[in-house]
Each structure stands twice: as structure tokens, then as C-alpha cells.
Amino acid sequence: MSSKTQILDFIRGRYPQAEIDESQDIFALGFVNSLFAMELVMFVEKTFGVTIPNEELRIDNFRTADAMSALVARLTSDLAVA
């Protein structure tokens, strides 16, 4: 399963009533609070085996499933290089 699909599944699992796709801004939907933001970051770190550094914890990296999977790709390629 692609990282994008896994991320979307996670968000849909937590908010089954929301209809979201990979390019939808989840912040614009209004349900992202700090609890969910924390869960999302934990999910991404756990699922993809990465640690998101402080400077990557920017809203633009988390707006959409597309942006999050791009972040994951960046962090995992860093791991491969390291």
C-alpha cells in the first residue's frame, strides 16, 4: 500500500464522516485539533519508521495526504543516504 493510501486510511478511520481525498486540505475541514495533529504525527513516525524533525513540523507538510507522503518520501530518502 502506498504511503498516501495508508495516511488517507488513517484519517478516514478517525473521521469516517469526512469525505477526503489526497489533495484535500484537512485543516480547511475544521476537525484538526492538537490531539489529532499529535496522533497524525505519531502515526506517520510509527508507520514509516521516521522521526520528523522540528523544522519539518510545518503546517504545509500536513495539509494534505499528498504533502504528508512527500514528507515521508523525503525523510525515508534521508535515511537511505545516512
Place this chain on the structure above:
Amino acid sequence: MTLTSTAPAPAGAAPVTGRSSARAFVDTHVVPYADAYDSSGRVPEDLLRRAAEAGLWDPLSMDMVTLGEVHEEVGRGCSSLRSLLTVHTMVSWTLRRWGTDAQRDRWSAPLAAGDALGAFCLSEPGAGSDAAGITTTATQTGDGWVIDGVKTWTTGGQRADVFLVFARTATSIGAFLVPRDTPGVTVTPIDDMLGTRASMLATITFDGVALGPDALLGPSGFTAGMVLTGTLDLGRYSVAAGSLGIVQACLEASAGYAARREVGGRPLAELPLIQAKLSDMVTDARAARLLVAEAGRLKDAGESATIMATWVAKYFASTAAARHASEAVQIHGASGCAPGSPVARFYRDAKVMEIIEGSNEVQRITIAGQAERETTR
């Protein structure tokens, strides 16, 4: 201040690495003196030192399941010491999770050794449950930050060396490390609380407190709120474990008393109404222990489900503590109301557990919110 009446036994403290060593530490160095701490209104330096010898100020050396077990044992002995440990653990974890190398270089070693104690400053005179309502500000200047505002109910505030202060920035709520000796910081003790009376609460005033650029802990911007969420999650976990410790302490005290005390020529322990109380204590202690362990296991696995599991554990354990502490006093009759009665202390401490780290009401709102999200389609 010298507290000869509360000075623990002279033996050095063995390292605490899990439940059984924690139990031994608490039985030797805490249980015999906890009521004296409660009436003197402070955990003495001597015990703080012994806790350092035992490694208790280095909570991150253990996994989370073990940390829960240790905090349960400490809570069984003395909720004031457990509260000091809770806020110190929150500061230590936040530093490890979010700190830069420079911040860790400065604080990790003294915090782990207990040479610096941490305290957690979120609540204000005008904002408790509603954390978004805080008015303390952190203003970014050319060369750092300036903090202005008043924090209150700060556990350990009278004694702590470094405060983890949550303040409003231009965009969000940020976390700042503020050494106690920074100019502009004033500490005013709050004595004579209802419960956790020895946890040395204070009101802390920040008046134009100038800090360097490295005072901000964690990201700024939208995710800054996550620092608070994570910090509170760990505090809640520790309070859940400590509340379970109160239930266990109530059970041990009540079972012992019920076996010794006779009414009408029979021990209390033979009376069905007393047995009912004891059986509920046993059952709730076991249930709370499972909930705390599950939250800890999810933390160790890095699973996001730990956050809700921790809410549930804390809600269950704190309400169980309040219920059973009340019953423990009931079982002890007048002796339970007497000066220096441990169950009287548990009763007062347990009430606090229903208020801190998310009050009962806030817990129910959060847990119900999750249930609603999960079932609405």
C-alpha cells in the same frame, strides 16, 4: 528548613528499576513518613536526595510500562512525591522529544540526576481546563523571547529549578524553558491545599522575563500545540498510575484494618457490607492496572492510540481512587478521620486526581467525542 520529625531512615537508596525495587524504596523511605510530609506541607530535601540516589528523577531510563508501575508504587506511598515526579517527568520527556542538541546538553544530565527539578506551568488564574484561554505571552525580540504573565497551581513551583512554561506566541502556543533564577521570575508559595499538600505548589509571575532564542522548545507554528498535547499525555499517564496507587493503598489499609478491628465481637472483615467495599477495591485496582499497562504498552510501541487509552485509564483510575478513598475512610470510622490518618490523606489526595491533568468533566467530553467520531458515518 529542618524537618527532623520527617527525616527518613539513614540507609542509602537502592536503584529503582521496576515495580519491586520501587515498592521496596517506597516502603522504606516514603510510607513511614508520608503523613509527616503531608502535615509539614513539603517533601523534605532528604527524600528528594534519596529519590535521586534511586534514579527516580531519570524516568526516561525506563520503558513506559515500567514507568507506570514505578509511578503507581510511588503514588501508593505519597501522592505529593508522585506529583513532583509527574511534572519532572513531563519536563524531561518534552526536552527529549522536542529539544535541540544544545537544550539537551544543558538540561538532560542535571534533570536526570535530580540536580535540577522541573515544573510544568500551564494553568493561570483565568485559565485551567480551557488551555486555549491562557494569556501569558512570549514575544519574539531581535535576540530571543520575552515572557510576561502569571502561572498558578504549579506543582513543585516552590522548589523547581526550571519551569516549562506555555505561552502565547504570535501564531500559536509555544513551550519555553525558563530557569528559576532568570531575572523577572517571582515564586509565591501556595500552602495548605486540600490534597497533595506536600507538593510545594506556587504561583509564578513572569515579568518581562528575557530569554535567549533557544528558550523555545519544539516547533513554532501549528504544531507547537502538539508539544502541549504530548506533555499533558504523559502527565495524565503518570496521574493515572498514581491514582491506581491510591486505590491500592486504600485496599491495603482497609483490608488490614478490617481484619484487626472488631465490632460486636466479630472482625469487620466478616461483615458483608465491608466485604463488598473491599471486593470493589480489588476489582477496580486490577482493572485500572490493566488500563494503565495498556496505555503504557501503546506508548512503548509509538501507537497514536495511546492518547485515548491514557484518557480512559486516567478517567477510570482517578474516579476509582476518589470512590475508594471515601470508602476507606468509611471502613476506618473515626480513626479514618483522625489527624495523621493515611486514609484521610488518600481521601484528600484522591479528590485532586479528579481535577488535574484534565478534570473528570473534560475527560468525559474527550472520551465521548472519540466515541461519537468513531460511530458516526
